Amino acid sequence: MPSLLNPDVAALLREEEQASIFDLDTSDHSVTSDYHSVVAAARTKFGPAIDRMRGPFDLASWEVDVRDDALELPHSIPIRIYEPVALYRAATTMVYFHGGGWVLGTLDTLDPELRWFSHRLGCKIVAVDYRLAPEHPYPAAFLDCLGVVQKLHELWPNERLCVAGDSAGGNLAAAVGIACRDLGIPLVGQLLIYPAVDPTQEHPSHEQYAQGYLLTRADMAMYWACYLPDRRTWATPTAVPLVEADLSRVAPAVVVTAGFDPLSDEGHEYAARLRLSGVRAEHLRSPGLPHGFITMTGRIPAAAEAVEQFLFHFADVIDSGPQG
DSSP, X not given: OOTTSOHHHHHHHHHHHHHTTTOSXXXXXSOOSOHHHHHHHHHHHHHHHHHHHHOOOOGXXXXXXXXXXXXESSSEEEEXXXXXXXXXXXXXXXXXXXXXXXXSOOTXXXXXXXXXXXXXXXXXXXXXXXXXXXXXXTTHHHHHHHHHHHHHHHHOTTOXXXXXXXXXXXXXXXXXXXXXXXXXXXXXXXXXXXXXXXXXXXXXXXXXXXXXXXXXXXXXXXXXXXXXXXXXGGGOTTTOGGGOSOOTTSOOEEEEEEEEXXXXXXXXXXXXXXXXXXXXXXXXXXXXXXXXXXXXXXXXXXXXXXXXXXXXXXXXXXXXXXXX
8 A cells, every 4th residue: 555544544444355345336437237236235334334444432522412303395304413512603503414425324424423523613513314316316415405504594594504514425515505605595614525526537536546445436436326327417516516617606615635535636626626716715635544534533543633623624714704
């Protein structure tokens, strides 16, 4: 493995390679099989794999109240609300969209991490259990996520809203950010953690880190095929944020990329495109870490440090935004 890979990550990767946890499709870069059955098998392994990689987490150290609820839109969307006891950003709510390639993940997937985020940021977090592909391809997940933000804006008109997400959730957060600008819904920030914003897989990092670092190029091909089965949607900014010609006036952003990640180059390009459009966009690189590192913080000290860093920077972004 490259010498710059964090040694703790290298040890973790050796374990996961032996377990073949994320071996969703390694035949080639295309998706020709029945990915419904592939996804069904992956869903049974995803939660245990995350728990194993996460390592020990002391939930008692964070004083955060957690409750489950639902928002009634055209259909009921489950949400989980995190509210820290030390609510020192009392008028700020982060709406969070989990990763998992638009096909994996539940409200439990990042539950420890979101307790941590809520405690550190001192604000409420609303996690969204959006509909998953391939059963519900685009625009289902996007409409669910946007619908939750619209509903919260209606219910809490004085709340300062921001959006966040990792991987596929980063895609959804960026897409919602574009839609909110167009709809006139103010957001004070967007936190995009190794976001998936381009299905073409033409960036060099897709080839350089095609396999061996948990998320593979073949995995991403399958995920995109499940979420965007109609390639005509590749020209739609709320499906593929990188195709948006004008990103001006979207919310200020912190874009986080991992060094050993097929998605690193597209995240870098999206941050650059935001800045070229006149948007405040901080690009935070985590050079020794792989995709998914926010779920490795109990075992990888460098991952925990990277999370603390991007939370610190994002706190500054939302504090600098317009007041409610």
